[in-house]
Amino acid sequence: xxxxxxxxxxxxxxxxxxxxxxxxxxxxxxxxxxxxxxxxxxxxxxxxxxxxxxxxxxxxxxxxxxxxxxxxxx
Amino acid sequence: xxxxxxxxxxxxxxxxxxxxxxxxxxxxxxxxxxxxxxxxxxxxxxxxxxxxxxxxxxxxxxxxxxxxxxxxxxxxxxxxxxxxxxxxxxxxxxxxxxxxxxxxxxxxxxxxxxxxxxxxxxxxxxxxxxxxxxxxxxxxxxxxxxxxxxxxxxxxxxxxxxxxxxxxxxxxxxxxxxxxxxxxxxxxxxxxxxxxxxxxxxxxxxxxxxxxxxxxxxxxxxxxxxxxxxxxxxxxxxxxxxxxxxxxxxxxxxxxxxxxxxxxxxxxxxxxxxxxxxxxxxxxxxxxxxxxxxxxxxxxxxxxxxxxxxxxxxxxxxxxxxxxxxxxxxxxxxxxxxxxxxxxxxxxxxxxxxxxxxxxxxxxxxxxxxxxxxxxxxxxxxxxxxxxxxxxxxxxxxxxxxxxxxxxxxxxxxxxxxxxxxxxxxxxxxxxxxxxxxxxxxxxxxxxxxxxxxxxxxxxxxxxxxxxxxxxxxxxxxxxxxxxxxxxxxxxxxxxxxxxxxxxxxxxxxxxxxxxxxxxxxxxxxxxxx
Numbered sequence: 001x002x003x004x005x006x007x008x009x010x011x012x013x014x015x016x017x018x019x020x021x022x023x024x025x026x027x028x029x030x031x032x033x034x035x036x037x038x039x040x041x042x043x044x045x046x047x048x049x050x051x052x053x054x055x056x057x058x059x060x061x062x063x064x065x066x067x068x069x070x071x072x073x074x
Numbered sequence: 075x076x077x078x079x080x081x082x083x084x085x086x087x088x089x090x091x092x093x094x095x096x097x098x099x100x101x102x103x104x105x106x107x108x109x110x111x112x113x114x115x116x117x118x119x120x121x122x123x124x125x126x127x128x129x130x131x132x133x134x135x136x137x138x139x140x141x142x143x144x145x146x147x148x149x150x151x152x153x154x155x156x157x158x159x160x161x162x163x164x165x166x167x168x169x170x171x172x173x174x175x176x177x178x179x180x181x182x183x184x185x186x187x188x189x190x191x192x193x194x195x196x197x198x199x200x201x202x203x204x205x206x207x208x209x210x211x212x213x214x215x216x217x218x219x220x221x222x223x224x225x226x227x228x229x230x231x232x233x234x235x236x237x238x239x240x241x242x243x244x245x246x247x248x249x250x251x252x253x254x255x256x257x258x259x260x261x262x263x264x265x266x267x268x269x270x271x272x273x274x275x276x277x278x279x280x281x282x283x284x285x286x287x288x289x290x291x292x293x294x295x296x297x298x299x300x301x302x303x304x305x306x307x308x309x310x311x312x313x314x315x316x317x318x319x320x321x322x323x324x325x326x327x328x329x330x331x332x333x334x335x336x337x338x339x340x341x342x343x344x345x346x347x348x349x350x351x352x353x354x355x356x357x358x359x360x361x362x363x364x365x366x367x368x369x370x371x372x373x374x375x376x377x378x379x380x381x382x383x384x385x386x387x388x389x390x391x392x393x394x395x396x397x398x399x400x401x402x403x404x405x406x407x408x409x410x411x412x413x414x415x416x417x418x419x420x421x422x423x424x425x426x427x428x429x430x431x432x433x434x435x436x437x438x439x440x441x442x443x444x445x446x447x448x449x450x451x452x453x454x455x456x457x458x459x460x461x462x463x464x465x466x467x468x469x470x471x472x473x474x475x476x477x478x479x480x481x482x483x484x485x486x487x488x489x490x491x492x493x494x495x496x497x498x499x500x501x502x503x504x505x506x507x508x509x510x511x512x513x514x515x516x517x518x519x520x521x522x523x524x525x526x527x528x529x530x531x532x533x534x535x536x537x538x539x540x541x542x543x544x545x546x547x548x549x550x551x552x553x554x555x556x557x558x559x560x561x562x563x564x565x566x567x568x569x570x571x572x573x574x575x576x577x578x579x580x581x582x583x584x585x586x587x588x589x590x591x592x593x594x595x596x597x598x599x600x601x602x603x604x
Contacts, residue, residue: 010568019560046583050563
């Protein structure tokens with residue numbers, strides 16, 4: 001099923017200390033999850049890129065805007 | 075036309091048919107993506123009535139509702155020439171900032187000072203500070219606005235303020251701040267007149283209509299700003315059921331409303347909630363109106379008067395917001411909520427059993443939070459949603475300690491929002507990490523795949539938040555920030571893949587990775603009172 005391997009790879013990153021291993025070495029996810037397409041790998045590379053360096057850009061940023069409990073739903 | 079004659083021309087327009095003219099404005103301010111409300115500022119409609127009663131013309135500019143930038147807001151304020159007085163609703167510090175920017179533009183365009191009156195939650199509790207710090211603000215109305223505005227306009231119509239006006243502070247000709255008469259409240263809300271919805275000429279959809287049926291709340295929650303605004307905690311005043319249903323009928327028959335958000339802080343806050351609900355339902359049946367509408371009520375009201383909600387369901391009630399706040403009774407007691415976890419569970423089950431959807435209001439982060447209290451809240455919300463398929467929450471909120479509320483008196487200073495930190499630094503770190511997750515993962519995702527898409531999407535976002543905060547809570551002590559974020563990014567990627575597809579995921583992953591993009595400057599939290 002298209003996307004299944006990508007889902008498995010994301011699951012793998014979320015599990016235990018795998019996030020740490022993935023952050024240090026992108027290739028590690030490829031060793032553990034087989035059958036990833038080029039498009040999947042491209043997405044995983046972006047997930048890797050959006051690790052802490054990305055967060056650091058936001059480190060001083062707080063969450064803002066008019067907040068509400070939300071009166072409504074559709 | 076020269077600038078001077080242009081100004082004279084504009085001033086001439088300020089008196090139409092011999093009447094002085096007031097323009098009332100709700101300044102625009104950013105909303106968080108988990109704020110799904112699209113509400114016009116009902117206060118403007120009431121205040122317009124008060125201005126008319128004082129013999130003034132009144133135009134409205136709801137920049138908050140229409141999402142107007144400053145320049146456009148100023149242009150609309152001057153659309154019929156220079157008004158004699160401009161009023162702003164200020165519910166937060168960011169609205170003040172926006173209003174000051176708009177006033178500067180007005181002054182530049184008119185080449186003179188513009189008399190300004192302000193009111194609203196923020197203005198009520200910062201009245202003296204506003205007059206001391208901002209010479210562009212001339213009058214501040216505290217609390218309920220209609221009576222004080224009417225009296226101010228009458229006085230200005232006669233030349234100047236001669237006697238003190240209840241609920242009004244102002245700076246006199248000598249720069250002295252005056253006015254300390256206690257505020258007055260309308261004894262009969264119906265006497266404030268029939269609010270006129272005709273002014274909303276643009277961009278309102280059939281499902282965007284909102285209404286109000288009461289003011290205040292019978293509750294005495296220590297954090298709530300509603301009681302202090304309307305005079306006292308625990309005080310509730312309602313429009314008559316006849317007044318309310320007549321307005322609903324007008325919205326449905328004359329404006330084609332297909333859904334109405336009733337924004338009362340407590341829709342059934344009076345002494346006999348069942349009788350009020352029955353009267354409203356009977357009048358709606360009599361008028362042959364059935365329109366989906368949503369309300370906010372207390373959990374103990376639902377538990378004590380379940381039939382009231384059955385009656386309202388029959389005439390269209392489809393959604394209820396319950397301010398449950400916490401699943402920890404000790405925290406509920408600290409908040410003087412007056413309800414228990416069990417009541418929250420019962421109320422949700424009663425409404426869910428009637429096929430009424432429920433938004434659970436939450437306050438997870440506060441000065442007393444511990445690992446155990448957060449764990450209890452997560453477990454409570456998880457169980458609530460698993461047991462009730464029509465229940466969800468939008469965000470895991472923090473406590474705002476706002477000026478004027480009972481709880482604020484326990485904190486030093488007179489600022490609008492009191493700063494607080496958790497007693498346990500390790501728990502504060504969990505909260506700090508959660509805010510980063512909100513800013514860098516959750517909210518960017520919500521902007522691309524909005525929770526408005528439907529009940530299932532909202533529930534999915536709610537479950538994602540429980541899982542992610544749970545991860546930060548349980549593994550935060552042993553996990554570096556970087557590793558937590560790798561795991562959270564992966565988790566959100568999986569969520570978006572399932573909820574919105576690969577294209578949306580790719581757009582999400584692009585955010586912030588381009589060197590051209592810089593994050594929005596973001597200020598502190600703001601609760602929406604609109």
